[in-house]
Amino acid sequence: MTGPGGAGTGAGASPAPAESWELRLYVTGRSPKSVRAIENLQRACERYLAGQYHIEIVDLLENPRLAADDQILAVPTLVRKLPPPIRKIVGDLSDTDRLLIGLQLRPQKGDPA
């Protein structure tokens, strides 16, 4: 449980190099919202989490039952699996500020960039 402290409180410094971000993005096929979300997420990660992140894309049209198992009602849904705690961000991630707040990256926004 080292993550929450570092990421959650945003201890002032940039994320520790060792820290890895496990992100999963649920989409449905190639719908415009899904495509936009993938693009928006990749752009944000490159900018704020370069070299520390891993994105998994899950297409619920291929396995609809996963929606019930993973409790995903809406798409796109981004789930931050690591660092804990798990965070869910719903939407096409077009609002970058909201995305960063949701990922609890907001405090770091101004510092390194």
Added chain:
Amino acid sequence: MASGHGGTDLTSVLAEADGGGALPKAPTGIRGFDEITGGGLPRGRSTLVTGGTGSGKTLLGLQFLVAGAREYGEPGVLVTFEESADKLSANVASLGFDLDGLQRDGLLVVHAFQVDPAEIFESGEFDFEPLFALLDDTIERIGAKRVVLDTIELLFGAFPNQAIVRAELSRLFRWLEERAVTAIVTGERGDNALTRHGIEEYVSDCVIVLDHRMHEEISTRRLRVVKYRGSAHGTNEYPFLISAHGFVVLPITSVALDYGAPEERVSTGVDRLDHMLAGGLFRGSTVLVSGTAGTGKSTLGAHLIDSACARGERTLLVLFEESPDQVIRNMRSVGLDLRHWAEAGLLRMWAARPTAFGLETHLAILAGMIEEFGPAVAVLDGIASLTHGPSGPEVASMLARQLDLLKASGITTMVTTLAHEDETSTVGISSLVDTWLLLRNVESDGERNRLLTVLKSRGTAHSNQAREFVLTDHGAELIDVYVGPAGVLTGSARLVQEAQERGAQQRQGEELMHRRRELRRGIVEAEARLAVLQDDLAAERAELEQIEAREQRQAADAEAARSALAAQRWADPASHGEGGRR
């Protein structure tokens, strides 16, 4: 951002006015509900069921699915946003709904979503496509014909962007209709609207409102079909209950006309009372026995039970005021042995202190007993204790439902209630009963006696006479009362009056005999006098005749003498001589 939903109002109004032919229906399997809707929910369409927390929305939906799966060969899908699947299964297992079993058999699928607003963070546009895909997949997989979404309005709380939620739900309802599944969507009752978020706007075919009121610790559940496009439906508020067997709607008004009317008579167990009622009670009818304290109401009930058990019928005795042991002891004192009927399994006694739980539960338990035990005769003893407290209308409605249930089950029922001197205070159920017996105490000369009258008895020529009701050590008996110029006499007054009457009669008899003797003697005397007078009369007549005869002889003699003298003088016939001379 699906297209708008405006404009549906006008078309729905027109369609409603049109009426249309036989709309296909999907039976819910809920007793009473299919009756008031003429067969169930509109097939292939969505129905909105709305109500407050704990009003029974979820149960209605579940029962619809379970009945579909079990009885109508229509598998179903439940999507719940309220409870976890495990919790739901456990909750409804007590109602005999085996959700796990149905799921194993591929007749039901439950998808549970926990929507926790705190967990969801929004950034940009989204849609509910996963829900559509999941439903689509499940419907295909098990061939589902029924879908329940419970309670979909919770999504408004989970996602801050209300406009998107609204649009997506609107799209979902249209999608369900396209899939031609019969759906129930539940909503939370709003303050001034049918649902908190106005989703009734999207479900225009059928809207049902459930209501759960608590008043004076008495819970009452009601169901109303607010809208049912293209179908006739009962518009009343129908009481319903959640019994051990699920949801039961009691459509009092519609069922009331369907009762059978058996001609068979059932003895009350009191011979002379049967006689007063022209042979007893009609089977399946309802008798109200009202009376003041200690008038023998319970005894009448015990008689009915005793005679039914003696015929081998099952009986149910619901006690509101006493314990079974008390009743058994009390009835033994009037020669009725209820214990051996109980031991023989023909009598079931249920002591139900009404304050122990709500009337709702009471009704539910009664319904359960009727279903499980199947009594032919039921006695509800002492219902007046239900009416304590200011919740009169609820109690009356509740009793009406109980009586209705009993009547609908064809059970001959006797209800006893404490009534005060004022006859009309009998909690407004008198119109529901077929026969009304009134027991009264009549106090005079330092004693109280019981009087029984038949106030009404539908379909029966009944005696209008009051009878004295006497409790003996071998049961209740009815005795003719003394009705005379002094009024109605009972008890020892009647005995005294009867003795007095006997004495008076005797005296009168003696007097008459005396008078008769006197008269006879008078007649004999008069006859004797008459005979003497007649003798006198005869004697006087005879004397008169003699005198007249003598007179005639004397006249004739005188004539003869005169003729002879004339012949001597002129030798002419007497007549000529005389005539010529003049």
